[in-house]
Amino acid sequence: MSDRTPRSRRRPWARAGTRTRRRIAGFLALGVALLAIGGLYAVFQPTPETATAQDNTLVREGQSLYDNSCITCHGSNLQGVVGRGPSLIGVGESSVYFQVSTGRMPLKAQGAQAARKKVEYDEQQIDALGAYIQANGGGPTLPAGPETALVGSDLGRGGELFRLNCAQCHNFTGRGGALSSGKFAPVLDAASPDQIYAAMQVGPGNMPTFADSQLSPQEKEDIIGYIKSVSTATGPVNPGGNGLGGFGPVPEGIVAFFVGLAALIGISLWIGSRQ
Template identity: 50%
Template sequence: MTSDTPARRRARVFSRRRSAPSRARRRLGAAVRMIAALALAGGVYTAFTPGAFAEDNVQLSAAAQEGKALFDNSCISCHGRDGQGVEERGPSLIGVGSASVEFQVSTGRMPMTRQEAQAEQKTPQFDETQTKQLAQYIQELGGGPELPEGELVEDLKTNPDALARGGELFRINCTSCHGFGGGGGALSSGKFAPSLHDATQEQIYAAMLTGPQNMPVFGDNQLTPDEKREIITYITVQLQDDRDPGGLFNLGRYGPSTEGMAIFLVGIVLLVFTSLWIAGKS
């Protein structure tokens, strides 16, 4: 058996001292490679992710420049420079698209006078041209959903099949909040689904595209553009033009059920008073 001489012990210590720097260099090299890989991945993501940030030097069209002037005068205090948002005052508008701006501004929901549970519809502060200019500025700033050009449903109004399909889609997707007659309804925490009686075709389409307030977004994978148009056809023809669906007295425009309940209650009261009158006479 070989004895453990002092020379061999010194050799082992020297070998350990040589191996320690080698392990440290390997660890340092692995850390450098990891940092380089993360930096490369971040650079690729930043370069190829569209609409993530607004460009400071973006070239705006003439309409968008007019919209920027309106934005800087009326919206920048809440939504910040270049629509980046202000914490606890207003969200970022990067990526919301022109459809969202057209809905919010044309219905008077924006600009808001104060923070509430829900922005309520009021008289718009901008005319149609100014609204489109604001929308174009936000669209060019960060992209997002846009309204289709041209008339939305003019060719569907005389199509009974489109009207029937629109009614079915409306009952499946919209009545739980807006009611069967489109009169709207209360939600939780002081929020509500608004009435559809005065909504324009563009506002309805924009609301389905962008999902304002508590409304879900109905993207083209949930409702195709043709299905959206059929729903708008049903709303404009059946609920807006025909003001009394299923009844005569326009009781909330919920259909014949409310009128039947009203007739029942009034009839019962009349019968009770008639019975008391007859009993008193006899």
């Protein structure tokens, strides 16, 4: 008689040992996979942008300016004050640049629309205010580089896009015009390329915003190029004769109407005298 344990009795213990080994192998494989994923993430993750000391100084300067001149209307946390000023969360440095560099802000008195006036801050202070608003509220930023880089060269396309998107309010050559409720579209002669680009980004007043999905940066630059080409500040060329103020077909139609009416009256009188 053999004293060896039958295979049928040893089989459950063998199966338990196999399951244990499989579990250990599975945990080891999972650990290796997690380590591999962590290593890949560490290799390919973007380098975080850390604020420089200069940036922090600019933000602190902007906060000081904000606390002295803007906090009464726009609130301590940029959330705005009812009846005084809107929230600045999400407007970005582009809105700050447009409003402050054109003298529209700080606002002297409440009205239907803030008009362009003498600028109260220098470029350094405007940059500081924009840095503070950007750091605490986020939003669109102006493209880096000189203003001349924003003036596109395709004036034909710029003129077409301007007529499709802007001429309804600013007229065909940026002469501006009246809107409802005491508001108006300003004349664009005094606006710099940066100011026009910022206005398209943030849509001040009744103006709509134009995201890059609607007008690409290059298309915005072409529009700016067209505006500058017809601006009276740079002396537009009028190959057809008198520019009639640059208001497009409206004054031309009026002139044609009165000239035609005078011609018809003259012809009628001549025919009557002949009879």
